[in-house]
Amino acid sequence: MKIANIEAFWLRCPIPKEKQHFSDYGLLTNFDMTLIVVTTDSGLQGFGEAKAAVGSSGSCASIVSCVENELKPQLIGQDARNISRIWEMVYNGTRDHYSLSRGRKFPILGRRGLTISALSGIDTALWDIKGKSLGVPVVELLGGSCRDKMEAYASGGWAKVDAIGEQLKGYTSKGFSGVKMRVGIMDETVKASVERVKAAREALGDNIKLMTDAHGTFSVPEAKQFCRGVADCNLYWFEEPINPDNKIGTAEVRSQTDIPIAAGESEYTAFDIRDMISERALDVLQPDCAIIGGITEAMRVSQLAHTYQLELAPHCWGSAFSFMAGLSVAFASPSANVIEFSLGGNPMMYDLVEEHIRVDDKGMISAPDKPGLGLNPNWDFVKDFKQ
Numbered sequence: 001m002k003i004a005n006i007e008a009f010w011l012r013c014p015i016p017k018e019k020q021h022f023s024d025y026g027l028l029t030n031f032d033m034t035l036i037v038v039t040t041d042s043g044l045q046g047f048g049e050a051k052a053a054v055g056s057s058g059s060c061a062s063i064v065s066c067v068e069n070e071l072k073p074q075l076i077g078q079d080a081r082n083i084s085r086i087w088e089m090v091y092n093g094t095r096d097h098y099s100l101s102r103g104r105k106f107p108i109l110g111r112r113g114l115t116i117s118a119l120s121g122i123d124t125a126l127w128d129i130k131g132k133s134l135g136v137p138v139v140e141l142l143g144g145s146c147r148d149k150m151e152a153y154a155s156g157g158w159a160k161v162d163a164i165g166e167q168l169k170g171y172t173s174k175g176f177s178g179v180k181m182r183v184g185i186m187d188e189t190v191k192a193s194v195e196r197v198k199a200a201r202e203a204l205g206d207n208i209k210l211m212t213d214a215h216g217t218f219s220v221p222e223a224k225q226f227c228r229g230v231a232d233c234n235l236y237w238f239e240e241p242i243n244p245d246n247k248i249g250t251a252e253v254r255s256q257t258d259i260p261i262a263a264g265e266s267e268y269t270a271f272d273i274r275d276m277i278s279e280r281a282l283d284v285l286q287p288d289c290a291i292i293g294g295i296t297e298a299m300r301v302s303q304l305a306h307t308y309q310l311e312l313a314p315h316c317w318g319s320a321f322s323f324m325a326g327l328s329v330a331f332a333s334p335s336a337n338v339i340e341f342s343l344g345g346n347p348m349m350y351d352l353v354e355e356h357i358r359v360d361d362k363g364m365i366s367a368p369d370k371p372g373l374g375l376n377p378n379w380d381f382v383k384d385f386k387q
Contacts, residue, residue, distance in 0.1 A: 003039075008118075010061060011034070023158055032053070040129060046126055049124065051063075052117065091107055093107075121294070137370055138368065146336075147367065150336070152363055153176060153338050154180070155343060169203055177208055179204070179210060185217035190225045194226060220242055224257070227253065238260070250279070254280065265288045265317075284313050286314060302335060305333065321353075327368060328373070
C-alpha cells in the first residue's frame with residue numbers, strides 16, 4: 001500500500017448556455033475543479049478534489065503545481081493507509097517529527113490556502129483508497145452511518161423577484177422539501193434581496209425549509225438590515241452574511257437576529273472553525289472537504305459541532321468527489337441533518353463520473369454503501385477537459 005504516484009488534473013468544462021446563471025461571481029460559463037489521483041504500488045487508485053476557489057470557476061494551475069512539485073515528492077513511498085500521519089507530514093513539513101513526538105503542531109507557513117486545498121484532495125483520495133482496499137464505504141471507516149437516509153436540500157435560486165418562486169418550486173416539484181437561494185450584492189440593494197426572499201416564501205408556503213446565501217457580500221449593517229427585513233420569513237439559516245475575513249462582524253450579525261447563521265465553506269482547517277465558534281459567530285458549520293483539509297479535517301470539524309451542540313452541514317458545491325466526501329462525513333456525524341445538492345449547471349457532478357448520484361422522489365438521499373467513495377472517473381471526460 002505504498003504511494004507510487006500522485007497526479008493533479010485541472011479540468012475546465014463549459015456549462016451549457018441554458019444552464020448558466022448569473023451571481024455575484026458574474027455569469028458562470030465554465031466549471032473548474034482539480035481532480036486528484038493517488039495510485040498505490042498495487043495499482044489501486046483513489047480520487048479526490050482540491051479547490052482553488054469556493055465558486056465553481058477559477059484557475060487551478062497553482063493547485064496542480066503544489067500537488068505535483070511540492071507534495072508528491074514528499075509523499076511518494078509513504079504507506080497510503082497512514083492517513084493521519086500523512087496529514088501531519090504535509091501540515092508540519094520538515095518539523096513533522098516534532099509534531100508526531102510532541103503531540104502538537106509545528107506548521108509550515110502554507111498552513112492556510114492552497115497547500116491545505118491540495119492536501120484536501122490527497123487526503124480524500126487516501127480515504128477512498130482505504131475504503132476500497134477493505135471493501136467498505138468511507139462512512140464505515142468514520143464510525144458508521146448515524147442514519148439510513150438524509151434530507152437533501154436543493155441548492156440554486158438565482159432568479160429575479162418575479163421568477164424566484166417558480167424557480168424554487170421547480171426544485172420542490174422534484175421532491176425536495178428544502179431549498180437554498182442566493183442573495184447579496186448580486187441584487188444591488190438589500191431591499192431587492194428582501195423582496196426576493198419574501199416572494200420565495202410566499203410561493204413555497206410555510207412547510208418548505210428556505211435557506212439564503214449571501215456569499216459573504218453584505219456589509220455588517222446590510223446583513224443586519226436584511227435579517228430585519230426577512231424576520232417573518234422563517235429562514236432555516238442565513239449563510240455567509242459577510243466577508244469570512246470578518247469573524248467578529250459575523251458574530252455581531254448573529255447577536256442581533258434569531259435567524260441561524262451558517263458559514264465555514266471558505267475556512268481552512270478546524271482551527272479557523274474553532275475561532276468562529278469562540279467568537280459566537282455560528283449556528284451551522286459548513287466545512288468543504290476540498291478546502292478544509294479533506295475528510296480528516298472535516299471530521300475534526302464534525303467533532304466541534306458535536307461538542308458545541310451546533311449543526312453540521314458540509315458545503316457540497318463542487319464535483320461528485322467532494323460531494324461524496326461531504327456526504328460521508330455528514331452521515332457519520334450525529335450533528336448533520338441536511339445535505340446540499342447542487343441544481344446549477346454542474347458537469348463535474350454529473351458527467352465527470354460513471355455513476356449517477358440520486359436523490360429519491362421525497363428529496364432523500366441514502367447512506368453511501370459502495371467501497372471507498374463509490375465513484376469512478378469518466379476518463380474520456382477527463383481527457384476532453386484537461387487544461
